[in-house]
Amino acid sequence: MTETFQFKLHATDGKARRGEVSMPRGTIRTPAFMPVGTVGTVKAMYLDQVKDLGADIILGNTYHLMLRPGAERVARLGGLHNLIRWQGPILTDSGGFQVMSLAGLRKLDEQGVTFKSHVDGALFHMSPERSIEIQGLLDSDIQMQLDECVALPAEPKEIERAMEMSLRWAERCKVAFGDQPGKAMFGIVQGGDIPELRVRSAEALKGLDLKGYAVGGLAVGEPQEVMLRMLDITCPELPVEKPRYLMGVGTPDDILRSVAQGIDMFDCVMPTRSGRHGLAFTRHGRINLRNARHAEDMRPLDEQSSCPATRDYSRAYLHHLIRSNESLGGMLLSWNNLAYYQELMAGIRLAIEEGRFADFMAETQETWRRGDL
Numbered sequence: 304m305t306e307t308f309q310f311k312l313h314a315t316d317g318k319a320r321r322g323e324v325s326m327p328r329g330t331i332r333t334p335a336f337m338p339v340g341t342v343g344t345v346k347a348m349y350l351d352q353v354k355d356l357g358a359d360i361i362l363g364n365t366y367h368l369m370l371r372p373g374a375e376r377v378a379r380l381g382g383l384h385n386l387i388r389w390q391g392p393i394l395t396d397s398g399g400f401q402v403m404s405l406a407g408l409r410k411l412d413e414q415g416v417t418f419k420s421h422v423d424g425a426l427f428h429m430s431p432e433r434s435i436e437i438q439g440l441l442d443s444d445i446q447m448q449l450d451e452c453v454a455l456p457a458e459p460k461e462i463e464r465a466m467e468m469s470l471r472w473a474e475r476c477k478v479a480f481g482d483q484p485g486k487a488m489f490g491i492v493q494g495g496d497i498p499e500l501r502v503r504s505a506e507a508l509k510g511l512d513l514k515g516y517a518v519g520g521l522a523v524g525e526p527q528e529v530m531l532r533m534l535d536i537t538c539p540e541l542p543v544e545k546p547r548y549l550m551g552v553g554t555p556d557d558i559l560r561s562v563a564q565g566i567d568m569f570d571c572v573m574p575t576r577s578g579r580h581g582l583a584f585t586r587h588g589r590i591n592l593r594n595a596r597h598a599e600d601m602r603p604l605d606e607q608s609s610c611p612a613t614r615d616y617s618r619a620y621l622h623h624l625i626r627s628n629e630s631l632g633g634m635l636l637s638w639n640n641l642a643y644y645q646e647l648m649a650g651i652r653l654a655i656e657e658g659r660f661a662d663f664m665a666e667t668q669e670t671w672r673r674g675d676l
């Protein structure tokens with residue numbers, strides 16, 4: 304832990320990076336996977352479990368928390384860490400993406416976004432300044448700029464307009480954030496699937512000398528190779544000595560291939576959301592426990608795992624729980640999936656330290672292909 308926000312690179316292997324982010328609330332070992340805690344909870348998990356699995360940081364969402372319980376209320380209650388009992392770092396997304404994907408967007412202009420809450424239809428306006436103010440009220444450790452993420456495919460002119468406005472909003476967020484030594488505000492590279500817009504966005508954000516850089520506008524339905532090509536173009540434009548965060552990614556394969564492009568931080572609802580729907584991620588690939596073939600299979604998901612959900616419960620029981628829509632089914636598979644994601648991250652970090660990341664990636668992908676489900 305440090306009084307200020309620091310990023311140190313310990314090792315590189317090709318473009319893959321092994322580092323750590325140090326902050327007053329704790330140290331984040333990178334490459335890192337951040338479990339998503341949208342409304343102040345990593346769904347179906349106790350945060351002690353999340354920590355014990357190796358997560359150093361979790362994610363919260365400005366959009367959801369401003370609606371419920373409300374940013375000023377969270378501040379009155381002592382901040383998000385105090386309320387949810389998570390003492391490590393928290394990164395909060397700024398709300399723009401959630402407004403586009405969840406709320407009833409009413410207006411988007413230079414001033415910000417005006418939207419109707421998906422909870423009760425109430426009207427809200429959020430400017431870049433208000434987004435940073437809300438993240439401050441939440442006592443967030445890593446705050447994201449307000450940006451406009453355009454769903455792909457989109458017209459180049461539309462992508463350019465959104466990218467340029469996001470740059471202007473980044474400057475306003477930097478001013479609003481001011482100087483908070485133990486915290487960080489990250490810029491977000493936009494530019495869709497257009498290389499020269501990606502480069503322009505990255506270069507302009509680099510000029511703002513921010514503490515970290517996210518790559519946004521991806522994992523919005525584009526093919527994996529398009530996402531990877533945008534990383535291949537964007538990462539070289541970002542400062543080597545600052546952390547890089549790929550928003551909303553992804554599957555285990557997405558993560559491996561993005562680490563290979565130089566990404567340090569990830570978040571995705573995949574392990575928790577798909578766990579609640581019956582999908583298990585394992586060392587041997589994915590298992591859909593809804594499938595009737597598991598109904599009498601008394602094997603656990605993986606008897607060699609250190610995670611009780613993975614080692615001690617039969618597939619037959621998990622199948623029964625998911626088919627019966629019992630809470631315990633989602634709890635056990637969320638536990639299994641987050642355990643698998645953190646085990647994958649630990650394997651990635653060690654492989655980079657030992658200079659064998661390419662072999663680790665190939666072996667892991669081969670194990671998934673071979674299955675043994």
Ligand SMILES: CO[C@@H]1O[C@H](CNc2nc3cc4c(=O)[nH]c(N)nc4cc3[nH]2)[C@H]2OC(C)(C)O[C@@H]12
Binds near residue numbers: 522523550552571572
């Ligand atoms: C696989 O999960 C689905 O895919 C989305 C994740 N993909 C994603 N790309 C993102 C881009 C941005 C961005 O450009 N800017 C800001 N501020 N935040 C972002 C957050 C993002 N998350 C999840 O979001 C929904 C709920 C649509 O389905 C999930």
